[in-house]
Ligand code: AMP
């Protein structure tokens with residue numbers, strides 16, 4: 001039996017044994033979804049891949065997971081600290097389309113990329129704009145409990161009302177107050193944040209709704225508190241997002257939920273660390289970024305990127321390089337060919353020792369780099385082929401590399417290779433075995449494998465060296 005699952009909880013800043021809040025029930029998992037004003041870049045997908053692996057590890061441990069992910073289609077301002085304009089309205093201007101249209105376009109693109117990366121679909125996918133009433137109800141309760149105040153441009157959360165505000169990020173609130181340089185506007189404290197923003201006087205936004213405070217739109221943080229609570233309850237198992245969410249977005253989700261129902265929303269708070277490009281954060285707002293499509297256009301299988309992400313622990317940043325992606329693509333190819341070569345072996349059981357070692361790694365706060373090494377040992381070891389294959393496929397439930405379904409792509413061979421194959425068919429017909437063998441040797445040297453079939457032959461690219 002593998003060791004019990006331990007996960008690193010950023011709220012308590014320690015590794016904790018995971019125990020579900022409702023034994024026998026579903027594990028509740030909320031992951032902050034994309035802001036759909038533009039395409040998601042591969043940095044964003046590093047976080048979604050970490051969350052997918054987390055979900056698969058929970059499932060591997062026998063839990064059923066209720067996974068809720070939001071789509072942020074309103075309210076996320078260009079600065080996380082409630083300044084600037086709504087990213088959706090800005091995206092609409094950039095593209096010449098409506099905010100509603102771009103939300104649909106980029107949501108569809110995001111969902112297609114999830115599939116390309118073999119990320120399991122969330123149990124519930126919820127749009128912020130479909131939950132305006134829930135957000136208004138939430139703010140009404142916060143206001144009634146005395147944690148909100150009005151300003152000329154909206155309703156704000158009064159962070160000074162909570163002595164433990166900022167615990168998740170270990171925020172030095174006093175230090176922030178003392179060193180503040182930004183314009184506070186009508187905000188009372190630097191850490192206060194918008195719950196509801198009013199539409200500008202005389203102006204009209206594309207996305208706006210009536211509310212008890214006037215026409216406007218919800219703040220970004222309230223959507224996640226409201227939808228998480230609606231679909232998972234007042235206190236659920238795990239809440240995730242990228243590391244940038246620790247100090248503002250998740251800190252504020254916790255503040256709001258404490259103000260409404262007195263809980264910190266989730267039992268575990270987990271964060272995926274950034275993908276860097278040239279040692280700087282890959283960011284949409286920085287203009288240049290790589291999409292899954294950018295990788296496909298350069299001839300990479302999206303799962304090579306998934307493999308690359310598995311080679312780094314989620315709690316460390318990962319610097320993206322094309323060389324690293326190349327290495328991941330080669331390794332994935334070898335693993336696939338290795339698993340494929342075992343396909344006709346008689347069925348075997350999983351190997352208990354390897355399963356235990358793999359389980360120990362994934363249960364040690366998702367140590368996928370080490371778990372991957374166990375998968376390689378399995379492939380290269382001395383076990384019967386059927387046992388190897390069953391064990392590898394069992395691991396792939398967590399790795400998500402699609403090993404069971406993979407088959408080599410049928411490639412059309414170049415004319416000279418085809419000519420060698422045709423010549424070999426004639427040699428075989430003439431029972432000239434020495435010549436047939438010589439021609440096979442030439443084909444192999446050219447990097448091709450020839451399979452004789454009743455109806456002719458098939459040509460396949462040879463597995464790369466090292467499998
Ligand atoms: P957004 O679309 O900006 O709301 O971000 C979607 C998810 O991607 C969030 O969980 C972010 O924290 C995460 N994220 C943003 N940039 C990166 C990056 N460079 N590397 C990893 N995760 C990121």
Ligand code: ZN
Nearest residue numbers: 032033224249
């Ligand atoms: Zn969120």
